[in-house]
Amino acid sequence: MSTGFFGDIKSVTFEGSESTNPLAYRFYDPDEVVMGKRLEDHLRFAVAYWHSFAWPGGDPFGGQTFDRPWFGDTMELARLKADVAFEMFSLLGTPYFCFHDADVRPEGETLKESIARLDEIADYFGGKMETTGTKLLWGTANLFSHRRYMAGAATNPDPDVFAYAAATVKSCVDVTKRLGGENYVLWGGREGYETLLNTDMKREREQAGRFLSMVVDYAKKIGFDGTILIEPKPQEPTKHQYDYDVATVYGFLKDFGLEGEVKVNIEQGHAILAGHSFEHELALANALGIFGSIDMNRNDYQSGWDTDQFPNNVPEMALAYYQILLGGGFKTGGTNFDAKLRRQSLDPEDLLAAHVGGIDCCARGLKAAAKMIEEKALIEPLEKRYAGWEDSEAKAMLAGERTLDQISERVLSKGTEPQPRSGRQEWLENVVNRYV
The missing domain is CATH 3.20.20.150 (Divalent-metal-dependent TIM barrel enzymes)
Known part of the structure; x- marks a missing residue:
């Protein structure tokens, strides 16, 4: 039963993105x-x-x-x-x-x-x-x-x-x-x-x-x-x-x-x-x-x-x-x-x-x-960024299977420096913008 407050306004329905009706849904179709x-x-x-x-x-x-x-x-x-x-x-x-x-x-x-x-x-x-x-x-x-x-x-x-x-x-x-x-x-x-x-x-x-x-x-x-x-x-x-x-x-x-x-x-x-x-x-x-x-x-x-x-x-x-x-x-x-x-x-x-x-x-x-x-637009780059942690030695460090001494010895014996890799923030922001 109408209270009269909203006058003769009808129920709001989905009309699609081309609609110019201010009281219609253009993107929200509840059944989509x-x-x-x-x-x-x-x-x-x-x-x-x-x-x-x-x-x-x-x-x-x-x-x-x-x-x-x-x-x-x-x-x-x-x-x-x-x-x-x-x-x-x-x-x-x-x-x-x-x-x-x-x-x-x-x-x-x-x-x-x-x-x-x-x-x-x-x-x-x-x-x-x-x-x-x-x-x-x-x-x-x-x-x-x-x-x-x-x-x-x-x-x-x-x-x-x-x-x-x-x-x-x-x-x-x-x-x-x-x-x-x-x-x-x-x-x-x-x-x-x-x-x-x-x-x-x-x-x-x-x-x-x-x-x-x-x-x-x-x-x-x-x-x-x-x-x-x-x-x-x-x-x-x-x-x-x-x-x-x-x-x-x-x-x-x-x-x-x-x-x-x-x-x-x-x-x-x-x-x-x-x-x-x-x-x-x-x-x-x-x-x-x-x-x-x-x-x-x-x-x-x-x-x-x-x-x-x-x-x-x-x-x-x-x-x-x-x-x-x-x-x-x-x-x-x-x-x-x-x-x-x-x-x-x-x-x-x-x-x-x-x-x-x-x-x-x-x-x-x-x-x-x-x-x-x-489409895994952000998931795949994220997985790639952390892929090194899938290595068995990396997993062992987090699992408590390596002491600080053992980790230190491994790094010293390896003799190489880790090289920084790009975080690709701007690239990822551009990816998001393609979807919105």
Whole structure:
């Protein structure tokens, strides 16, 4: 049933690369088979509830610019918001959505009331999901917006805030399981510090480790068989955050024996803020065995903060999906558009067009990545570069079958110097450009 918000706009369909329709897919045909799998099953697109339906258009320098008919603090308006959200999921044909608790229900006077409201809207979601076929990629709790979390949630110096956050997460895990969510994300928006003058880092890391361990244990207890994810997030809004990047998260997981229990949800914009490329974070997560899912967006490279724009750079997407496909693709994860309109993009059509463009960009990137893999465009040069390590003596060094003395003696007796070989970076960059 139409809410009227999108007017007479029809469902977005695939029309091919020659189409000039701004509300049609030019490159994303969900049924196109790539590397033996449908594009929809490769990409597993999800719409973020918070940016698309809860965000009012503010930024660090200005307030609300959007005027949506569902803005307000009543359950009636929360249901209207859900009506519009699921209408948009259907128009776009996206198979999944994601949400925080605070996105979908108004805050109650007490935690008990907030949980009751979340349960009520979850029941409403259940009906919508059954009608539209839209599934839940992941749920999460907002443990950063309310003033109670100004000094963190799991890492807060006040044990009452820690307990409040734990009870909130329990309710969100319950709802995620009830709705068939395939993952649960812990997003540490304020798990860090602004000054070491009032921070006990050792204590706070231990609190965060205990908190995460309890979440993992509870998920097992209730039979939640989805993946628990942490989203790396660097220095925004705090000076330092304990989940800064993939490497930092892995060290944290190892410290608390959770490296086999928790994976990462990697955001493109956060990777850039951490001083990395998106493909670096994806490749490292694969190497460490903790890759789970992605939040897709981009930052404005002239701004020093997380602008959360929709992706439009096909070469960047191709290199990202190259790493994802090399790692075997998504399992329970997917491509969530953690992206928001610009403050001046006021119209309902803008919300649809932004997702259409992002979906097409990702589809082009994945198809380019798949072709590079199928043709071994980068695989063969990489294998050639490391071919020396296939030699039996080289393998013996790494297998612990040679001591430092023995290796030294071998080099000295050989009497020849190793000769540098070109890394061929520019040649490889040209190879990539042929595909994008």
